[in-house]
Amino acid sequence: MGFDLxxxxxxxxxxxxxxxxxxxxxxxxxxxxxxxxxxxDNYRRVYKAFSKHYSDFQIFYACxxxxxxxxxxxxxxxxxxxxAVSPGEIYTSLLAGxxxxxxxxxxxxxxxxxxxxxxxxxxxxxxxxxxxxKRLAKIVDPEEFKISFRVNPMVGAGHHExxxxxxxxxxFGIMEKEAVEVYKMAQDMGFKPVGIHTxxxxxxxxxxxxxxxxxxxxxxxxxxxxxxxxEFEFIDFGGGLGIPYTPDEQILDIEKFATEITGRxxxxxxxxxxxxxxxxxxxxxxxxxxxxxxxxRVNSVKQSYRKFVGVDAGFNTLLRPSMYGSYHHIVAANKPxxxxxxxxxxxxxxxxxxxxxxxxxxxxxxxxxxxxxxMNAGAYAFSMASQYNSRPRPAEVLVNNGESxxxxxxxxxxxxxxxxxxxxxxxxx
Ligand code: LLP
Numbered sequence: 313m314g315f316d317l318x319x320x321x322x323x324x325x326x327x328x329x330x331x332x333x334x335x336x337x338x339x340x341x342x343x344x345x346x347x348x349x350x351x352x353d354n355y356r357r358v359y360k361a362f363s364k365h366y367s368d369f370q371i372f373y374a375c376x377x378x379x380x381x382x383x384x385x386x387x388x389x390x391x392x393x394x395x396a397v398s399p400g401e402i403y404t405s406l407l408a409g410x411x412x413x414x415x416x417x418x419x420x421x422x423x424x425x426x427x428x429x430x431x432x433x434x435x436x437x438x439x440x441x442x443x444x445x446k447r448l449a450k451i452v453d454p455e456e457f458k459i460s461f462r463v464n465p466m467v468g469a470g471h472h473e474x475x476x477x478x479x480x481x482x483x484f485g486i487m488e489k490e491a492v493e494v495y496k497m498a499q500d501m502g503f504k505p506v507g508i509h510t511x512x513x514x515x516x517x518x519x520x521x522x523x524x525x526x527x528x529x530x531x532x533x534x535x536x537x538x539x540x541x542x543e544f545e546f547i548d549f550g551g552g553l554g555i556p557y558t559p560d561e562q563i564l565d566i567e568k569f570a571t572e573i574t575g576r577x578x579x580x581x582x583x584x585x586x587x588x589x590x591x592x593x594x595x596x597x598x599x600x601x602x603x604x605x606x607x608x609r610v611n612s613v614k615q616s617y618r619k620f621v622g623v624d625a626g627f628n629t630l631l632r633p634s635m636y637g638s639y640h641h642i643v644a645a646n647k648p649x650x651x652x653x654x655x656x657x658x659x660x661x662x663x664x665x666x667x668x669x670x671x672x673x674x675x676x677x678x679x680x681x682x683x684x685x686x687m688n689a690g691a692y693a694f695s696m697a698s699q700y701n702s703r704p705r706p707a708e709v710l711v712n713n714g715e716s717x718x719x720x721x722x723x724x725x726x727x728x729x730x731x732x733x734x735x736x737x738x739x740x741x
Contacts, residue, residue, distance in 0.1 A: 335607065375401050377600050485510065550593065553593075557638060
């Protein structure tokens with residue numbers, strides 16, 4: 313087990329054929345480096361695994377994982393649709409060239425203005441609650457307006473309790489027991505429900521909960537069809553496909569996973585006479601998670617009660633370790649083949665004790681000036697970055713076949729102050 317690292321002839325870490333150290337020199341640190349081919353390969357692997365069993369298959373990339381326009385363009389070129397959670401994500405998707413009908417807007421606690429924006433943008437609306445449905449009916453003429461519902465199938469899973477989105481503690485979707493009633497209500501209002509959706513959680517490496525969710529959602533869809541006559545144009549099982557973050561975590565066997573899921577899906581279609589709807593899934597992390605590295609420079613080594621190796625990024629740059637206690641594998645980019653010699657803490661530069669990328673991590677001897685690469689930093693990394701401590705957010709670079717392009721400039725102090733307005737009475741006289 314372990315991660316396959318690309319090492320170049322200089323003995324440095326290479327990302328998509330580009331030397332990590334040279335990238336850090338050229339663009340500065342902290343720096344997100346995204347490997348274009350890794351994204352394309354990940355997308356194609358999933359698409360192929362599912363579509364060979366069921367040809368009417370569509371991926372809606374969950375762009376909350378990474379909304380960089382270049383990443384979105386790559387996925388549009390690959391034929392993906394988009395799972396959008398906010399007007400901002402809709403806006404970005406359209407700018408990236410996605411056909412609005414390939415954008416599914418699944419919001420939570422959506423306000424009327426946001427629905428209006430979605431309707432004007434002509435994207436598809438996935439309704440999360442009866443409240444949203446009733447308000448939608450006042451905004452749009454329901455006749456012939458196609459909608460779908462997110463259903464909570466009472467199955468949930470995820471790498472952290474914050475990332476479990478099914479089950480009775482979850483704020484998402486309509487309850488499975490009210491599903492038939494809600495579809496009927498929508499029809500009575502004049503709507504045309506054509507889809508059903510669920511998303512049970514994120515960062516799941518065990519196929520079992522997915523299988524259960526597929527079975528349950530299909531049973532719910534069957535019940536709805538029998539009781540309301542709804543003809544489903546699409547059935548969407550959401551995202552959640554995990555990736556290994558630690559060297560000993562197993563990868564998800566996507567072939568087996570897709571075979572089993574499509575098998576159950578097809579069985580249930582026949583069983584309930586549901587015809588041939590489009591089968592959809594919404595992976596985010598699986599597509600972009602392992603495609604990016606965060607490069608950060610060691611700027612201080614402190615022997616305190618423990619040994620702290622301090623770097624020039626923090627939880628403002630990559631939040632996952634502080635927020636979920638997530639493990640991210642870390643390698644020394646200028647000496648990736650050196651064996652670990654000691655266990656140290658790798659600390660960020662934010663003024664909070666929780667700002668640590670790793671505790672007791674076996675590493676080779678690290679010195680000031682060394683470059684480290686934090687792996688699997690493609691999903692929920694830049695997209696969750698902030699300007700906390702008034703630190704500008706980092707740059708992003710896309711690499712392909714040894715070439716690099718800057719795809720997001722490093723922010724400046726002025727960017728951090730952007731939109732602040734000082735009342736005249738507080739101006740310094
Ligand atoms: N579809 C819906 C409706 C979602 O809410 C999500 C993720 C996805 C798809 C994609 O899930 P994925 O395939 O990426 O697991 N910030 C957390 C993850 C939060 C996920 C939220 N929803 C993290 O860093 O682990």
